[in-house]
Amino acid sequence: MVNRNCRATLRLVTLINRQGHPHPPLSSSPSGIDACWKQLQRNNVHGEHKIVSFFSPLASSLKTRQWGVNIQSRCYGSASVLVQRNPKFSKLNDEDVRYFEGILGAKNVIQDDEKLITANTDWMRKYKGSSKLLLQPRTTDQVSEILKYCNFRCLAVVPQGGNTGLVGGSVPVFDEVVVSLSAMSKIISFDKVSGILVCEAGCILENIISFLDNEGFIMPLDLGAKGSCQIGGNVSTNAGGLRLLRYGSLHGNVLGIEAVLADGTVLDMLKTLRKDNTGYDLKHLFIGSEGSLGIVTKVSILTPPKLSSVNVAFLACKDYSSCQKLLQEARRKLGEILSAFEFLDSNAMNLVLNHLEGARNPLPTSLHNFYVLIETTGSDESSDKQKLEAFLLGSMENELISDGALAQDINQASSFWLLREGIPEALMRAGAVYKYDLSIPVEKMYNLVEEMRSRLGNDANVVGYGHLGDGNLHLNVSTPQYDDKILSQIEPFVYEWTSKHHGSISAEHGLGLMKANKIFYSKSPETVKVMTSIKKLLDPNHILNPYKVLPCSSIS
Amino acid sequence: MKIMVAIKRVIDYAVKIRVKPDKSGVVTQNVKMSMNPFCEIALEEALRIRESGLASEVVAVTMGPSQCLDTLRTGLAMGADRGIHVDSTSALHPLHVAKILRNLVQIEKPSLIILGKQAIDDDCNQTGQMVAGLLNWPQGTFASKVSPSSNHPGFKNQAFAPTMWWGFPKDKSNMSQIGKKEYTHGTMKSLIGVVLDKEKEEVTVDREVDDGIETVQLKLPAVITTDLRLNQPRYATLPNIMKAKSKPIKKFTPQELNVEIKSDLEIVEVTEPPKRKAGVMVSSVDELIEKLKNEAKVI
Numbered sequence: 001m002v003n004r005n006c007r008a009t010l011r012l013v014t015l016i017n018r019q020g021h022p023h024p025p026l027s028s029s030p031s032g033i034d035a036c037w038k039q040l041q042r043n044n045v046h047g048e049h050k051i052v053s054f055f056s057p058l059a060s061s062l063k064t065r066q067w068g069v070n071i072q073s074r075c076y077g078s079a080s081v082l083v084q085r086n087p088k089f090s091k092l093n094d095e096d097v098r099y100f101e102g103i104l105g106a107k108n109v110i111q112d113d114e115k116l117i118t119a120n121t122d123w124m125r126k127y128k129g130s131s132k133l134l135l136q137p138r139t140t141d142q143v144s145e146i147l148k149y150c151n152f153r154c155l156a157v158v159p160q161g162g163n164t165g166l167v168g169g170s171v172p173v174f175d176e177v178v179v180s181l182s183a184m185s186k187i188i189s190f191d192k193v194s195g196i197l198v199c200e201a202g203c204i205l206e207n208i209i210s211f212l213d214n215e216g217f218i219m220p221l222d223l224g225a226k227g228s229c230q231i232g233g234n235v236s237t238n239a240g241g242l243r244l245l246r247y248g249s250l251h252g253n254v255l256g257i258e259a260v261l262a263d264g265t266v267l268d269m270l271k272t273l274r275k276d277n278t279g280y281d282l283k284h285l286f287i288g289s290e291g292s293l294g295i296v297t298k299v300s301i302l303t304p305p306k307l308s309s310v311n312v313a314f315l316a317c318k319d320y321s322s323c324q325k326l327l328q329e330a331r332r333k334l335g336e337i338l339s340a341f342e343f344l345d346s347n348a349m350n351l352v353l354n355h356l357e358g359a360r361n362p363l364p365t366s367l368h369n370f371y372v373l374i375e376t377t378g379s380d381e382s383s384d385k386q387k388l389e390a391f392l393l394g395s396m397e398n399e400l401i402s403d404g405a406l407a408q409d410i411n412q413a414s415s416f417w418l419l420r421e422g423i424p425e426a427l428m429r430a431g432a433v434y435k436y437d438l439s440i441p442v443e444k445m446y447n448l449v450e451e452m453r454s455r456l457g458n459d460a461n462v463v464g465y466g467h468l469g470d471g472n473l474h475l476n477v478s479t480p481q482y483d484d485k486i487l488s489q490i491e492p493f494v495y496e497w498t499s500k501h502h503g504s505i506s507a508e509h510g511l512g513l514m515k516a517n518k519i520f521y522s523k524s525p526e527t528v529k530v531m532t533s534i535k536k537l538l539d540p541n542h543i544l545n546p547y548k549v550l551p552c553s554s555i556s
Numbered sequence: 557m558k559i560m561v562a563i564k565r566v567i568d569y570a571v572k573i574r575v576k577p578d579k580s581g582v583v584t585q586n587v588k589m590s591m592n593p594f595c596e597i598a599l600e601e602a603l604r605i606r607e608s609g610l611a612s613e614v615v616a617v618t619m620g621p622s623q624c625l626d627t628l629r630t631g632l633a634m635g636a637d638r639g640i641h642v643d644s645t646s647a648l649h650p651l652h653v654a655k656i657l658r659n660l661v662q663i664e665k666p667s668l669i670i671l672g673k674q675a676i677d678d679d680c681n682q683t684g685q686m687v688a689g690l691l692n693w694p695q696g697t698f699a700s701k702v703s704p705s706s707n708h709p710g711f712k713n714q715a716f717a718p719t720m721w722w723g724f725p726k727d728k729s730n731m732s733q734i735g736k737k738e739y740t741h742g743t744m745k746s747l748i749g750v751v752l753d754k755e756k757e758e759v760t761v762d763r764e765v766d767d768g769i770e771t772v773q774l775k776l777p778a779v780i781t782t783d784l785r786l787n788q789p790r791y792a793t794l795p796n797i798m799k800a801k802s803k804p805i806k807k808f809t810p811q812e813l814n815v816e817i818k819s820d821l822e823i824v825e826v827t828e829p830p831k832r833k834a835g836v837m838v839s840s841v842d843e844l845i846e847k848l849k850n851e852a853k854v855i
Binding site for chain 2: 381
């Protein structure tokens, strides 16, 4: 299972491994999340070393030191860099727990094993930490006290929201203290005239959406994880989602945030002003920093009004170039009412139909290669429908689409969206999945999927889908179990290919732990140097979300 | 044989209903309207009967202001052959609708009328029964499902890739679920919930009633009203939407049909149901008994 082309240090790894802990063979256990999870649990990482990847050019220098006796099995799923627990972080002791109980009250200081397991494991069950303490502050002051103390004691901290991230950025790597924002879930104010909402970071996105629905507004972002993800996490990771095409990214929609820095300083940038050109706009640093520069505690966001006429069409195209041309046409013909343009390939469609209950194929009469979902949002029902119908019929005459269905009511529209939003869940049910989220120029996007298919052949099911309108491909490789051989075929080829085409190795998922040392594929060393100095400025002890986002070599 | 289907334009099922501040009705301004779900099921049933070769034509009828034409177009896009729009701006109650339908029947002469069992805005559940009464036709209301046979070719038509990968057992639970029937052309009678016998001029309907399923056999011409589990309506696909543009829609007014729209019902007030109050914790059994006696007055 180890690639023979590895470096010498890698052979050392395997030698020691074979002497120490024999890897459990990847048996052909029945597929399904529970069986996978049991197997993955045997590969659990304890102790101070975690082998995360074999191929990073930066890792080789780290590996030669500190082999030690405690080499444990590798981090399953995605391989990255050998990560060691930074010895300068203190270990948690009883005095610390008592101090936290003093600030938060015993109810909000959690050491209960079951709750800790949930907090330690990410949604994909790929990354598992070993934190012993979960804190649930209820006010910004409490967060400030916690961070002040942790900074003083040099205790590492992981801010956690809905824990729906896909790159391992929301769970501890070793024994960092988890600070969960879930208890801070109040909606503070809402201005009905301007549509500006101020709320705490722990509000679940779906709850905010229902609140706004009552007032006649919508959130500018919408993602499949909305039932669990929290707005603080969305802002900290600059989540994209399904409506980015129409409403833009969070950088444009977030008007202000309140964040707590590593030393406990509360930065109140919570303005509700549309325009404020006074000085450097620091909030943009926090948007997308994945919790490594500060903990976001309040958010003020501009919400667009809810428009009455929403139409969803589910279309079939015979090849990828028609999907592209369709996008160009849609931009022109539908223009201001276009609000979402998603695509999925036939493998993705089959997965959803097979694994998700309630999924129904709107175009059952034949197999199609590509499916496109178009949503329009406007204020005039009849004119929007006319526009959309004219566009669709025109595209059909020009043979851009081979078939399609138009949703006649809201239920049909939700069932179309289920086909697109249910793909991640269907992939989870199908077995193990390697997820990649890439920004690639639209013309070349599907070439990567086809190349991956030829590389992996029959060993894996390569699925491509994503936000075609934003040039964002979600490349997923589905296999019955996690297998390093397959992983070695995927990485670093995927990153190198993307880098060659001047794309981004992480369009919206962020870097987290999974891509912590891959930033150089998409950003220049000078840029990363400046990022590192900002991190040193705002978090000199590096206690916030360590081992993630920026490469470990640059931090130490 | 001709089938007539009555469809109604109502507030979309998924919309949150709000009562107007003056309590005279619900807010319909700027609210998404679509076809009544039961009417969709009725139309789907009619289309399946036609596609199985037992009927020649499906006519969709709708009544109301000009916006109802949108709903009629949806019906045509699903597959109805012709549309009839009875133009009326006044409120139409079930008896008016029934009278108009009776007079339309004398012009169109269908052998089967299929309607949804009730509309989701007024929940009257009266029109089908009234039509049957006025025409003196037999009625099979709350038509529901018939268990299909398991070796049915209809189950194979989902667009699965023919190659199975990984040797995973394919999840077949989808296919055996009742209610997830996909429709194929040239299907057998048993896929249809309503079983039509052309030679004997009869239709067998399984009705979902409170104490179970009742099977009735009706001599044609007859009236059927459809219940929720009868079928899953099809989506309107683009080729059909295109064809629908050229399908004829005949227009009538209630006066032409000799029906007087005289409102004998006046809506006095519309209020929301009372909001559910939070529960109260009691500290002892005595307090519970005291509350049950004095506040709830149940003992």
